[in-house]
Amino acid sequence: MFKQVIAVTLVAATLVTITGCNSAGGPAMPQSRAGQGAVLGGLGGAAVGAALGPKKALQNAAIGGAVGALGGGLIGQQMDKQEQAAYQAGYYDATTAPPPPPRRY
Numbered sequence: 001m002f003k004q005v006i007a008v009t010l011v012a013a014t015l016v017t018i019t020g021c022n023s024a025g026g027p028a029m030p031q032s033r034a035g036q037g038a039v040l041g042g043l044g045g046a047a048v049g050a051a052l053g054p055k056k057a058l059q060n061a062a063i064g065g066a067v068g069a070l071g072g073g074l075i076g077q078q079m080d081k082q083e084q085a086a087y088q089a090g091y092y093d094a095t096t097a098p099p100p101p102p103r104r105y
Contacts, residue, residue, distance in 0.1 A: 007050040007057055033076035033083075041072020 035100035045068020046061040 033079040037072030037076025040068045044071030
């Protein structure tokens with residue numbers, strides 16, 4: 001039980017560190033949503049895997065991390081594709097500026 005608590009605590013601390021230090025002197029996470037999803041999914045899956053299996057915590061954490069990274073990467077890749085399609089469709093056109101604010105008389 002004690003090893004399980006230590007493993008979950010370490011994974012949670014790593015997750016907080018990676019997500020919290022994104023603006024301190026440079027990007028700590030990959031810029032694509034696929035990369036971010038893979039990292040966060042892997043860490044979350046490892047934490048859940050370690051918490052579920054008290055006797056084989058390391059093996060369950062490895063399996064959970066792999067499944068979480070795969071799922072997070074696939075979801076992030078789909079989000080990247082949707083964003084790219086939105087750019088191509090013109091939803092994020094940088095050449096058209098919003099109208100100026102109304103004048104005060």
